[in-house]
Amino acid sequence: MIRHDFDEIIDRRGTDSEKWNDYPPDVLPMWVADSDFKCPAPVIDALHERVRHGVFGYCWDDLMKVEKAAAHWMRTRFDWEVSPEWVVFSPGVGSVLSAAVNAFTMPGDYVVIMTPVYPPFSMAPVFNGRIPLNASLRIGGNGYEIDFAGLETLLAKPRTKLLLLCNPHNPTGKLLTREELLRVGELCLKNRVVVLSDEVHCDYVFDGKKHIPFASLSPEIADISLVAINPSKTFNLADMRTAGVISSSKFLREQYRTAVTNVKLGRSSLGLLAFETAYMTCAYYVDQLVPYIKGNLDYAVASVNGNIPGISVRMPEATYLLWLDCRELELSQRQLVNFFLQEAKVALNSGESFGQEGVGFMRLNTACPRATLHDGLSRIEQACRARIR
Ligand SMILES: Cc1ncc(COP(=O)(O)O)c(C=O)c1O
Incomplete structure (x- = not known):
């Protein structure tokens, strides 16, 4: 080893x-x-070999290597059965936030976030002419807590269309429990709000706790959600500009795919190779x-x-x-x-x-x-x- x-x-x-x-x-x-x-x-070795080939024209991944690697990681690390068809490649989770805002809301719509949070969560709605609504986290006896009453009020507003969830949470290090995730999911189901769950920090979980992918909670919750992952944080590959957005809902997936491919951000063979090698061989x-x-x-x-x-x-x-x-x-x-x-x-x-x-x-x-x-x-x-x- x-x-x-x-x-x-x-x-x-x-x-x-x-x-x-x-x-x-x-x-x-x-x-x-x-x-x-x-x-x-193994990632460095794979990249060396690819670089030695020396030609870096437009790349295409018709074998779905990235999608299969994302599904493999979710199954082996989080017991979540993901079909490779559910995965949409995206160039970074930062761009996922913006693409999701464009895919699931119209200008002037509300996007709920839970501050304090990674700054692009508020920037993505603002830069795209949408309005972020803050369901602030509260400091309680056991650290940061969701204010469920406040969250419900914001989700119930007719123009609220999307919740950007960050779990595990940057910057507080909070990991949502199954009970908390279910409560969030139920409120979003009730109010027909789509959830984009940014789970880029999912591998860093301690003390026997378990990260639970949001869309794995129930088939009903899966129908309204997308999960964003990236080997970037875990394997220090942020420079490779990769990410996978996972949804079992064909409807959400295709809406999302249109938004992310619209801007032609592309992909690189080095990024795809790093993503695949990390998830397939570097547990x-x-x-x-x-x-x-x-x-x-x-x-x-x-x-x-x-x-x-x-x-x-x-x-x-x-x-x-x-x-x-x-x-x-x-x-x-x-x-x-x-x-x-x-x-x-x-x-x-x-x-x-x-x-x-x-x-x-x-x-x-x-x-x-x-x-x-x-x-x-x-x-x-x-x-x-x-x-x-
Ligand atoms: C919660 C969260 N989401 C997304 C990102 C950015 O991800 P990416 O490098 O895939 O764009 C970060 C980086 O710090 C982050 O902490």
């Missing part, structure tokens, strides 16, 4: 990395949600990666809550993201961002970019070698101690 070295430190500066290229050398980037790990060796990588990330999270949560004054954090149920509660530092959001950048010398995501509920929070990405994480947390600890002295 291949052993992957997640402790290997790889210099990403100068490689057109969004995460690493934006900041001066003395700042440690811990923001954009990609990992700093090498992707699996071993995830089986090693998830415990490694859990180790990072355990270490980071203990450090933050034990050693860093002014910041607290909850252990996420899923994802490699930490949602740092910095409200005790009593800084404005602008001051907070500057504090991390200029005093701690780490680049994090400002909580406010995920919605108003994120004011006072910052998002830290732990998908890096343990030594890098240690470096980042030490910088934050020193800066906070100097501030709170």
Whole structure:
């Protein structure tokens, strides 16, 4: 069995990395949600061989390799029987959100989201002339909770046509339970609202919990839903611009396919190959990666809550993201961002970019070698101690 070295430190500066290229050398980037790990060796080998061929004309996948690989991953990892015909290729889950808005709503319609959430959830409706309605998550005793009464009110509005669901949830690390998912599904069924469930973080789930694909809940719920997946987060392949959108409903699928093919975003042979190789042959990588990330999270949560004054954090149920509660530092959001950048010398995501509920929070990405994480947390600890002295 291949052993992957997640402790290997790889210099990403100068490689057109969004995460690493934006900041001066003395700042440690811990923001954009990609990992700093090498992707699996079989993916690298397959790409090398394809690159050696040297011709990169328009590609076509008439063997449905991607679709079969997506179905294989869903069956083997999540016990969800997916037919390859249910899968529509898309160039990235970011573009899926926009395509879904165009496929299932008209200009002026309402799209429900649950903030704080990955910013394109609100941008996709706004950029396409639709109106996002926020069913804000609430902080309860056990972390973030859905406000079901608020959600129901928004779903019941006649112009609400689509719910963009994020599960596992970025940035809070919440994993919806079967009961919560069923309640969401029932409300959407009752109000005839289509659900696009973004499950790009589905492989990062800890402590024996299980990710449940939304459309696997029941045949009725499957009829109103589409699930978006991508090996990008799990295998660090975001650059490959791939994604699969899965729906057993031919009607929804064809509406979605029209929206995504309309803009001719295309596909690349390298992306298709990476997608197929990762899902078909690299389960071993995830089986090693998830415990490694859990180790990072355990270490980071203990450090933050034990050693860093002014910041607290909850252990996420899923994802490699930490949602740092910095409200005790009593800084404005602008001051907070500057504090991390200029005093701690780490680049994090400002909580406010995920919605108003994120004011006072910052998002830290732990998908890096343990030594890098240690470096980042030490910088934050020193800066906070100097501030709170
Ligand atoms: C919840 C969520 N959806 C979608 C994306 C973007 O996915 P892709 O790279 O497939 O466009 C991200 C990236 O951070 C994300 O966190």
